[in-house]
Amino acid sequence: xxxxxxxxxxTGPEQTDADPRKALREAIxxxxxxxxxxxxxxxxxxxxxxxxxxxxxxxxxxxELRKQGITSTIVVFGSARVVSREKAQAGLADxxxxxxxxQSDPLQVQELxxxxxxxxxxxxxxxxxxxxxxxxxxxQQEGRRDFVVVTGGxxxxxxxxxxxxxxxxxxxxxxxxxxxxxxxxxxxxxxxLAFRFRYFALRKMHFLLRARALVAFPGGYxxxxxxxxxxxxxxxxxxxxxxxxxxSNEFWSRVVDFDYLVEEGFISAxxxxxxxxxxxxxxxxxxxxxxxxxxPPGPEEAQG
Numbered sequence: 239x240x241x242x243x244x245x246x247x248x249t250g251p252e253q254t255d256a257d258p259r260k261a262l263r264e265a266i267x268x269x270x271x272x273x274x275x276x277x278x279x280x281x282x283x284x285x286x287x288x289x290x291x292x293x294x295x296x297x298x299x300x301x302e303l304r305k306q307g308i309t310s311t312i313v314v315f316g317s318a319r320v321v322s323r324e325k326a327q328a329g330l331a332d333x334x335x336x337x338x339x340x341q342s343d344p345l346q347v348q349e350l351x352x353x354x355x356x357x358x359x360x361x362x363x364x365x366x367x368x369x370x371x372x373x374x375x376x377x378q379q380e381g382r383r384d385f386v387v388v389t390g391g392x393x394x395x396x397x398x399x400x401x402x403x404x405x406x407x408x409x410x411x412x413x414x415x416x417x418x419x420x421x422x423x424x425x426x427x428x429x430x431l432a433f434r435f436r437y438f439a440l441r442k443m444h445f446l447l448r449a450r451a452l453v454a455f456p457g458g459y460x461x462x463x464x465x466x467x468x469x470x471x472x473x474x475x476x477x478x479x480x481x482x483x484x485x486s487n488e489f490w491s492r493v494v495d496f497d498y499l500v501e502e503g504f505i506s507a508x509x510x511x512x513x514x515x516x517x518x519x520x521x522x523x524x525x526x527x528x529x530x531x532x533x534p535p536g537p538e539e540a541q542g
Contacts, residue, residue: 295440299413299433303448306430307381311388311411311448312373312526314366315464316395316455316485318421323364326357362455363398365485369453369519370402370410373526378408385526386411388445391432395455397424404428413441442467451481451526456489472512473505481529482513483522490515 266272275281282291321329330353337346370387377385387403389396391412403410404426412427414434423432435441446468454465465484471477484490499505514525 292437292440295435295437296443299444300447302430302433303411306409307383308386308409308411308431308448310384310450311386312451312453313445313449314370314387314389314395314399314453314455315457315461316362316366316398317359317457317461318390318392318394318396319458320359320363320394320398320456321356322367322398323357323360326353326360329353330357359456362395362486365519366395366398366453366455367402367405369522370399371406372402372519372523374403374406374408374410376523378403378406383409385450386431386448388413388449389427390414390441390460391423391427391434392421393424395457397426400424400426413444415441446471446477449480451483451529453483453485453522455485456493462493469509469512473509479512481525483525484513484515485517485522487515487517 270278270280273281281287330350333346333350333353337350373385374387386409387399388411389399391400391414396412400410400412401424409428409431410426411431412423412433414421414423414432415438416434416436423434433444435444442464445464452465452468454461465482468477468482472479472482496505496510500507500510516522516525
């Protein structure tokens with residue numbers, strides 16, 4: 239009898255904040271095993287949960303892109319190291335001013351050469367920006383979401399393409415990725431279309447799910463990787479053919495000797511026809527018009 243009354247006292251309305259049972263219960267509820275599985279961030283980070291993380295990275299952007307009515311995209315690849323003309327000019331002017339003031343150092347010659355090269359490369363930034371303006375203004379009218387520019391969301395050519403769409407009053411997509419040295423999204427991506435990925439594989443998949451054209455500006459390892467993956471997918475029939483446009487005939491002719499690959503039998507002559515090389519934003523538009531006969535793909539094609 240006395241024991242029953244004592245137990246009632248521990249759980250009844252007379253229970254106090256100092257009640258040891260209350261403290262124990264709260265400790266249990268705060269523990270990691272008591273969390274709902276989908277709220278357990280530490281669990282989701284475990285190696286065993288990698289398949290689920292991959293699925294989430296597939297589903298999250300896909301759901302939002304459908305919600306925003308994105309039917310088709312144009313992928314723009316290129317170097318993150320290219321800067322705008324105004325930024326390149328400012329950098330060169332600063333170095334010239336230091337030289338004129340007698341503030342020289344052993345690295346100045348190299349710095350000046352690098353600055354002049356960066357100014358020359360700024361042409362790529364401006365052409366990517368202008369192309370994105372042209373294609374976005376043409377295909378995103380009266381609520382249409384065709385040929386929406388999509389980039390890796392970072393600086394350089396990516397920024398230029400997102401900026402061009404932004405300046406045209408159009409939407410554009412940025413697919414950023416976590417890196418050891420964190421890459422920040424450029425400020426010209428449409429906020430509702432800015433995504434961040436952990437896995438390169440899922441990011442690449444989203445680049446191509448709605449892609450109806452690919453434009454590759456000069457770039458390094460990342461650009462080459464992304465370009466040749468698409469060429470391989472089209473060459474092997476794993477992906478429907480789309481216009482693949484390489485900007486700057488001079489750059490791509492020196493970086494990859496496609497004719498040599500044909501001569502040595504490593505690719506067929508038809509494989510060289512999978513892409514087009516151009517030297518202006520207008521030439522890119524012409525290549526797209528030629529491929530699609532002036533018409534964007536319909537929603538059924540874009541979602542196929």
